[in-house]
Amino acid sequence: MAGGSVARAAGAAADDDRLADDLAELRQVMAAGDLRRQAELEQAIRTRARHATGIRAAEPVPATRQLATALGDQTLVEYVESDGLLHAVVFERGRTRLHDIGPAADVAREVEALRFGINHLAHRIGSDRTRKAIEERLGQAAERLDRLVPTGPAPLVVVPTGALHALPWPALPSCRNRAVTVAPSAALWLRAAGTPHTAGRTVLAAGPSLDHAVAEVEALKRRYPHADRFTGRRATTANLLHALDGAGLAHIAAHGRFRADNPLFSTLTLADGPLTVYDLEGFDQPPQQVVLSACEAGSSGIRPGDELLGLAAALLALGTRTLIASAVSVPDDTSKALMLRYHRELATGRAPAEALARAQRTWTEAVFQCYGASSPSTRAKGEP
Template sequence: MLDAEELSRRGRAASTAGRHAEAVSLLTRAVERAADDRQRATALQSLAHATAERGSPDDGIALCREALKLKGLDATVLGTVHSQLGLLLMRRGEVEAALAEMATALPLVADQPDLRGRLHLNRGNIHLQRRDADRAAADFEDARTRTQDAVDRAMATHNLGYVELMRGELVGALRLMDEAAPVLAPLSPVSEAVVEVDRAEVMIAAGMPRAAADALDRAVRTYASRRLRQFQGEALVVRARALLLVDPNAARADARRAARVFEARGSTTWALRAEALALCADVRRHVGRPLRATSWWERTLVAGKDLADRLAAREMPERTEVLLHLALASEQVTGAVPVPAPRAPRRGEEPVGVRLLRQEVRARAAWRAGRRAASFGLVRDGLADLHAWQSSYGSLDLQSSLVGHGQALARVGLRQAVADGRPDVVHEWSERARALVARVPPVRLPADPDAAARIAALRTLPADATDDAARLRDRVREDSWYRPGAGTVLEPLPLDRVREALGDATLVSYLLADRVLHALVVGPDRVVLRRVGPVAAVDAALPGLAADLDLAATTGLPDALAAGVRAGLTARLAALQEHLLRPVAGDLGEGRLVVVPCGRLAAVPWSMLPALVGRPVTVARSASMWAAAAPPDAVARVGLVAGPGVPRAEEEATACAAAWVGRARVLGGPTATAAAVSSLTSDVDLLHVAAHGHHADEQPLFSGLELVDGPWFGYDVELLPRLPSLVVLSACELGRSTVRASEELVGMTAAWLHAGVRCVVASQAALSDDLAATVLPGLHAGLAAGRAPADVLADLAPADGLPLTCFGAGW
């Protein structure tokens, strides 16, 4: 028969592995067979933990208190029980009582490094809940230093990563969590889920809420299947926070479900936290549309103020978010008495989203009070806060996703600028409110062989290795996050500087405010703001456009089908022209044209709109970036690549190379490998790639060009030590972009421009091999003669236009 010591050992092991029912059974028997009070108290505190995890926190707390009543316990056992009691009180949200128990335990376990380390580990979690990063970090560092237990040390390291997350240091958070994961994740499915939940919070902070929500779904299911209700509720809270801005209905449902879980467990503090999120989500469901002082607002205001009082009584930071959401709603409810924004806390870390929400509320209130300059200043300061954080990272993926935190604030600035109506103000905010990534200078870093090796491994994975591919893609993406940024943000150029750079050209910048498109036209003799019309009209013409463009590029279609495709495409392009160009037709002149589209218009093939066929057009990320572009470099070296499986690729590359006598190098056949193309790219001024291409909408930097040994990704571009000035992508789809946060465009073309390439010539749709082989040698002949790419393409365009577009500075 097993004695109490062995039963306790096996019970603790089962509890660590998440098998809490088994643990309760083993530890109950250990209590019954205890030879003395010391054994009994030790088994009781372990049983208390397993009992609480099975869904009975009150019973767990009672078991700890029963253990404390036993006589003759030495300091170590007393300290262990007080520490366990503190942990259970912490999990139920009774923070002050938990801290008191831990303070009692600390001197009792002073000479027990592992026990003291675990106590610091648990107390650090309390400070995390209070968003006190400094005290949490001190406890976790102490735990990591003292304990010899590998699991506890890994937990302390992981939690230090969470502290870095709280401080906004996403890369530091990932590094520490990655360091701990090999120890923690294999312990059990539950431990793996804990790691996944905290990594999901990094994804939320990085502005990737959908990816975080998917990961959290898995964790919620893991906890639910094991009846770990507290963990399940906490994961639901995190998921609700992830979806708050992108799907408030789902966020409210998750938060309400979490609140029910916590209420059933008696976890009052956690139930309040979930209730706060549910109220914020409910406000988000109504924000953004005209509201009147209705019964919904009256109920919400009363409930919100009551909830804020209950949160304040427990000193919970969620009170700030509740009051900010009430203030946000009050600014949009006609006839409502404004709710003032709470002040920023004097201590503790405040998430960037909360800081930006405060600026938004204050800016709206200032505008409503007639203090327009103050309102613009508040928006400007808020975005500067975001940009300072954003610019510390060198990854296009991370920079573009972080913009999501400032999306609502940027829209406020843009809406107010349109209402103001002055061209210089509209220009400033059309630049500030979008293409924010373009304002962070690129940084070229030394080659990272480990990152390159992971991309190479991903390139060569078989098609059916989906799980391995997903893991590698995550790691490749995070490799890019580790690259530091410039730490500086470029200010938008004044309107006068842009006009000076334009010369005889015209610039049209489209902006979206309150679902209405506007266009700021800047020309040699005028600067004018025009109302273009409801964006819904443009939205109606965009679905199916990409498919029509792809079909139009397909050769060998039956005549009747080809005629139908052409007719459909012609109708779509005519509709887009009617909605986008007719309202500004008298302002655009006839010469070169710079188009700065808002994100909603990313799919428009500008060079194929009938009124623009034969006219030099370049599509820029921002007016400032276009105007500030350095003069084009003289082309001394040209690289051309013929990828596999494209029937006329080698013919195209050879014909294009003929324009550059003695200056061109061609890679084709088995030599067109990723490594060879990267080497060639870093050694030329002009790169031309003829290959199959694909745009990956969900993970746009995994868009790529097909080479002999697999795809050459957008992430490969970030690793290049040197870049050409001009890139020509004779490939399908690579002019397409995924739109993030309504304005940030991400894809292969964006990767080149973000890295520092001056101009990219690419197609937003399928590109006919015959058209490419016919037109592109003419492009190179013009370039070799010293002409600008946009001018040459305009001359080469047939009557129905070219799918090829100049992105960036086309002259």
């Protein structure tokens, strides 16, 4: 029996080594643009990986009393689709009520219109007249979508379904200046909210070919003087993964790319090439809070059963408590000011969702949202 266990452990270790080699080669061939070899390696990685990190909505339903205690004054809104119709289940102060919203297809079209408008404004597409018209239609789409959200000042915990996973919730009128946290399920939110918040080191990293990234990290280094900093050639996948393991706060400014064809190969670009979802699965202790100052990093692929796949979903599934990321592709130079304001608010002790709400000022900044669970931050080890 013991010999068999050792043999299986050795085989697993060998598989891990081969997977690591494949991931390292994948970074090289993607940088070289060798699409044929890239496809071969991606297939080998999918076959060799023991499991794929994703989140399923069909998880055990938390006990009502437990959920009410954890929520406190927050309002939980979980969306469900049935026979093509969208409904919202609102849970507030231990009481549940149901709202009928309407055809899910109509809501999906409004979500797409909102994303289209924000993308065009962010990338400054078209003439001033065209952008003004787009902004007007964008505002109309946001107003129509606002019926999704219960009124009132209470902080929101949102559990989307279907097309609502792609909605930048802070862009809705009822969500402006309001703490909004997006979670894949009530069960995952409860797990994250109940995770002890301990101090850990701060990690700052800047990827290549991103004009604002190094300046952003340098500015944050002044706020977190004891942080581990990775820029230039030091910002490699191996260095960053090692530093992220057990970190309290990680801020990564890098190019992000969401792969709709295969979300597990969505990437953050580092000095030695792209970091993928598969690279994240070696953590002993995932970072508690991760800020991804990268476009599309919050996007997720949706499989049957509302299973989510992508960088954001992987981090939350692995146990990251709070994630700040963008749900829409935006220009790389638009996030620096927002991120500096966010960390300034965070330093006052505000919860991440509240800090983000206070930091956001424009349509473009509203694409960043808080995923997972949000509670007042604790200072990283060694920070003043």
